[in-house]
Amino acid sequence: MVLSAADRFGDAEAVVDGPLRLTFTELVHRIRCAAGAFAELGVAKGDRVAVWAPNSAEWIVAAFGLMTAGGVLVPVNTRFKPDEAGDVITRSGAKAVLVQKDFLGLDYSVATDVPVIDLKSGFLSQGSPFECAISGTDIADVIFTSGTTGRPKGAMMNHLQTLRAYEEWATLADLRRGDRYLMINPYFHTFGLKAGLVASFLRGATMLPVAAFDVDTVVDLIERERITMLPGPPTLYHSLLTVGDKSRLASLRAGVTGAADIPVELIRRIRDELPFQSLMTGYGLTEAGNVTLSRPGDSPEDVATTAGLPCEDVEVRIADDGEVLVRGYNVMQGYLDDPEATAEAIDADGFLHTGDLGEFTDSGRLRIVGRKKDMFIVGGFNAYPAEIEGFLLEHPGVAQAAVIGVPDERLGQVGKAFVVCKDGHAGLTAEALIAWSRERMAGFKVPRYVEFLDELPLNATGKVMKDRLRDSVR
Structure with missing residues (x-):
């Protein structure tokens, strides 16, 4: 898919990143040179390489150069602290x-004995053009996701799965050849990597990476670059609705949201006040x-309150306990x-x-009603209470901790720690504990609220009854 983009789209603009502008022909040449650099580094077919960096043209060249060399991509969350990233890099x-x-002031020194290469160092351009033959069933990427135990697990996907799934996504999202796609969703996330980069290579859309969200910068880019495609979490659209001169957003045609509960009123306002056609x-x-x-023409209620219809050849069932089960390619x-x-x-x-936990509506659309694993989503990022509780228990003043997600108008949900x-x-304050947490975990994991209790509500087996905590918040 990537290498054929030079033939399919040629001199069309492929990437715009600050002053850098590349056509598809130029981008594919850089990707093949990066493949050569990885091969010369000793990366063989099936070897894994991690990319721990914000969205940029170099990220695109590195990721697809690695796969062109036959390697397997391991994206790492840029919000991770060095210890969190080091764990994923080592176990991968x-x-x-x-x-x-120097991105976001983070310390990118990793406790690892493998080579650490600066994306901006020129490494990617120093190889001779190269490609390695691979098949659709070869693993393309390993994306780590935390379970309720807090221990990240690497989900393996092959090339064929990705191409098929995001061909359908591109069609339903109305992504077209020549679209100008502003990429706010981080590339380390499936939304950014696959619904972003892969879909753009499939369709011939121009990719405009954004390293860190800033509403003024985004509005300037929309106006200057005539952006047509702008997916993102609900927080993005909340920000756009605050823009005073909405004529600056006139080029926007297609949006995609999700990853958090969406108020129906937000969808109505997006349709009424912003220029999105889909x-x-x-x-x-x-x-x-x-x-x-969701499907073209779905009502604001459908878009806001359901997650749409099952994808083609994907079977979705609701188990007796309400859990959503999925089977398919x-x-x-x-x-x-x-x-x-895996067996679990x-x-x-x-x-x-x-x-x-989910249910089907009368029209066959899936509605997500809760999370069996207790996870909550902060501005599009999955936060796992067990992992956050583990961090909090490292504080010398904390004997017990329980974390739940509570509603937040801007981010969808945020954490509250009991x-x-x-x-x-006894003198420990909420402010001090939050500040301590910010030094040790990614920002989206840090509880926004802390309530001190004499004891946590426990059931007969000693487990925290989080329903009681949620009831107290309500």
Whole structure:
């Protein structure tokens, strides 16, 4: 798909990143040279390489150059602290890690004994053009996602799954040849990598990476570059609705949202006040890509309150306990080096147990009603209470901690921590604990609220009754 883009789209603009502008012919040449650089580094077919960096033209060249060399991409969340990233890089068995130094003031030194290469160093351009023959069933990427235990697991997807799933996505999202696609969704996430980059290569859309969201910068880019395609979480559209001169957004045609609960009123306002002609939503997960997608012409109520209809050749069932089960070509090949977790996630009949609770509407659309795994979504990022609780328990003053998601107008949900202090630490404040947390975990994981309790509500087996905590918040 990538290498044929030079023949299919030629001199059409492929990437715009600041002053850098590349045609598809130029981009594909850079990708083939990057493949050569990886081969000369010793990356062989099936070897894994991590990319821990923000959206940029170099990220695109590195990721697809690696796959052109036969390698397997391991994207790493840019919000991760060095210890979190180091764990993923080490357990992925990566042969090297590519970083962009000084992004968001993060320390990109990784506790790893593999080569750490700066994306901006010129490494990607130093190879001779190269490509390695691969098949559709070869693994393309390993994207790590945390489970309720807090231990990230690497979901393996092959090339064929990705191409088929995001061909359908591109069609339903109304992505067209020549579209100008502003890419706010991070490339380390399936939404950014596959619904972003892969879909653009499929259709011949111009890719405009955005490293960090800033509404003024985004509005300037929309106006200057005549952006037509702008997917993102609900927070993005909240921001656009605050823009004073909406004529600056006149080029926008297609939007895609999801990854958080969406108020019906927000969808109505997007349709009434912004120039989008189409707005799609859907439900998916790292382990299965797209599961359901809305259809052109769906009402604001459908887009806001359901996740659409099952994708082609994807079977969706609701288990007796309400859990959403998925079976089809799109389900991952398994978790990397973790057969036990794979067997736990995919049953003997081939159904992936998503951990989400759902129901079907009368029209056959899927509605997600809760999360069996207790996960909550902060501005499009999955936050796992067990992982956050583990961090909080490292504080010298914290004896017990329980975290839940609570509604937030801008981010959809944010974390609230209920904490029992150790003896002698009654003076611990919410502000101090939040500040301590910001030093140790990615920003979206940091609880926005802390409530101190004398004891947590426990059931007979000693498990925290989070329903009671949620009731207290309500």
